[in-house]
Amino acid sequence: MTSPLPETDPVPPPGCPMHRAGGGRPAPLYGPAVSDDPHGLYARLREQYGPVAPIELEPGVEAWLVLGYPELLELTRNEALFSKDSRRWRVAREGRLAADSRLLPMTAWRPTLLNLDGAEHQRLRSAVADTLSRIDHRQLRTTTEAAANALIDGWGPDGTADLIAQYARRLPLLVFTQLLGLPAEAGPHLIELISHFVDSSEKSVRANAEFQAILVDLVRRRREQPGADLTSWLLAHQAGLTDEEAVHHLVVILVAGNETTINWTGNALRLLLTDRRFRSTLTGGRLSVSDALDEVLWRDPPTQNFPGRWATGDTVLGGQYISAGDMLVLGLAGANADPAVHGPDGIGGNRAHLAWGAGRHVCPAQHPARLIVETAVETLLHRLPDLQLAVPAAELKWRPSPWSRALVDLPVLYSAFSPPRPAASERPTWTPPTAPPPSDSTPSDATSTPRTPGSGRPGRRSWWNSLAGWWSGR
Template sequence: MNDQAPAGAPQAGDPGAPAPGGCPVAHGDVTRLYGQGSGMDPHGIYTRLRAEHGAVAPVLLEGDVPAWLVLGYRECRRVLDNPLQFSRDSRIWRDWLEGRIEATHPLIPMVGWRPDCVSQDGEPHRRLRAAVTDNLQAVAGRGIRRHVTYFANKQIDAFAGTGTADLVGDFADYLPMLVLTRVFGLAASEGRSLAESSAQVIKGGADAMEHNGRIMHILAELAERKRSEPGADFTTGLIGHHADLDEDEVLNHLRLVLITAQTTTSNLLARVLQAILTDASRLAGLVSGELNVSSVVEQVMWDTPPLAVLPGRFATADLELGGVGVKEGDLLILGLAAGNLDPGIRPDTGVSVQGNQSHLAFSGGPHECPGQGIGQAIIEGAVDTLLHRLPSLRLAVPAQELTSTASTWEARLDTLPVTFAA
């Protein structure tokens, strides 16, 4: 594969082997934005890219696939709000059309076209999205907080007697998927493996396609069962919706909601718990009832959104964005984390953003995340249950010792060790 840099981008020299440590890695003239690494500083790289290139920077994705990383808040909004200029349909992606991207490429699970609402615009998008939003609203009204409380207590029961826990591996990583098994009509025993496979799809790499296949196999069996044994669940609702989704559309929307809801909610839950446990006044406010969880979530959405980089939009014509000449068919990825910290709209990150929901964490425009309410319910229920069960909860290590691992699309907290009265 002989990938070219985006039109107007400087060419990299000999790419060699990726530098250890992962995402993003500066190499040659173009920044590589792939791999995984612990202790990396994505925000430092975003700051350097902004200084060197402005609001839009040339980067290389996995396999040295060229793309434009949109760093500016206003530029992200322009892309999100204008699907006629920046389509979600990857079938117009020039590198794909010209045969430089194979169907088995590790980026395909995240960027490739599928018969789902995020891969399309206009009327096809509206038809498919209606089926998703209608059924998410239906399941959200069926006592989702009850499922959260039940599974949160089950998770806590496993470590409550020990006096110590890792709130990432023992709690946040799997709780959202356990709730989603109830929402989808799956067996709870499927939760752990589905959570692990979803994480691998987001990370990318050689195993991404294999894990994507595992998820699709489980969901295909689920859809087949629900056609003969319908229930009060999201899967049955999709199958019977008046939008009349075909088999592939049902399956791909199950995949879409499962992976995005699990990975973003688990990451956000871990970051919310980190924000609480590294700020004594915040923890005290929540325990006393003077502060609510939603205000903490709002702050985290601005500072460390669960999806740091959003794939992908494709230019429908030659145009200018942030002073850069983007060519028809170029791939753009949106720096949600970078945009939220854009000094042009947030010069002082120490100022409270309470009550300001104009962050980019939920994307925006026609493709804005439709599952915000369910994610919020899972996080609020999880935190409330945890603090009720373990009121003496404290961070077991200095806050500065907490580390994260970054991949192309996200940066996840590695561990969150805590102590409490057993």
């Protein structure tokens, strides 16, 4: 692929792949176009260029966006021709990627399953997949429900909340900090750092370095004192990960698991509040929460684009000439919208979407992520049955990320709480091996109606309520 053409050049030079691409300048995959109306952008690119479109990731940094469903499957299943090793990228090798580029945190090579092919990829993937498989799903559901109820109980009595800032963004960290064996107070700082480099903000490079420093310390401590957590299990795996490999894979688990879960929860709740058909089929029992979440993955997957693959040689994909070293971005949202894969009955209950990727690099964290999001949505629907959007749907704003599909906020109104299921005093709780002491503070009542007998908080606050209270500034 050639460099973008000067605006004064009316016609691409002979031999340029833009001749075959339909002409014109590569579309920017950054800025308002990709955050405000990505579906419209992908439709226009598909109409102009077909299933593979030329794009810019930054001014002067070109790539290809794969929008076709069969083309994306071909891309992800052909490791020999489309490698995960970002060191092949021509743009970086030619010195055209700035030292402070916002793309670096998402494209820089690391010794992880995301950047390797073949046997080495399989070794590292087995370590991550086996570690995640050790999660007790029943315990995870109990843990997530307890965290969700603690957050909801912490909301004020005025009947308003922001479901992104006060729920979707906090809930996964309450779960993942415990799963990984991180100290509770690390949660809010970690999510701030993750947001910076996933959004490719101006602070992304520094945030990425600080994020990894926290995990280096965690690995060091868990080498010395193993616990019943994902970090300890990863270090003990027979694959024999080095400390460096373990740190980088904790980054993968936290970013993939946490960021995806946040966005999936937020996008599901937005659809619930803005799409009458979706809400009526869900609350009326005609659609399970699990099926509803798959519809969200088709329509607004939490990761809309993902870097990437790098061509190992000159080839053709989707009618476009791809040069060795070109970067190809997985257009997950665009491929899901490919008209070729949508039948006359729509997509209800269909899990053939590409939200998790495909091939050998398909996301290994999808099952715990699904369980967390299912529990988050079910708990909220039970606790706040009259939940409604507080602003017109058109006023909702999206984060300016080329990779994530994530709302800035989701303000809601509600009139009353329903008590937790079962009563808080009877619910099982999970206390971590190194749980911090409970707070002496007494949270204020967050209900606008009397609680049923036995539904109040126990005298001694659980670990979840202490942590959720800290999140809420109590």
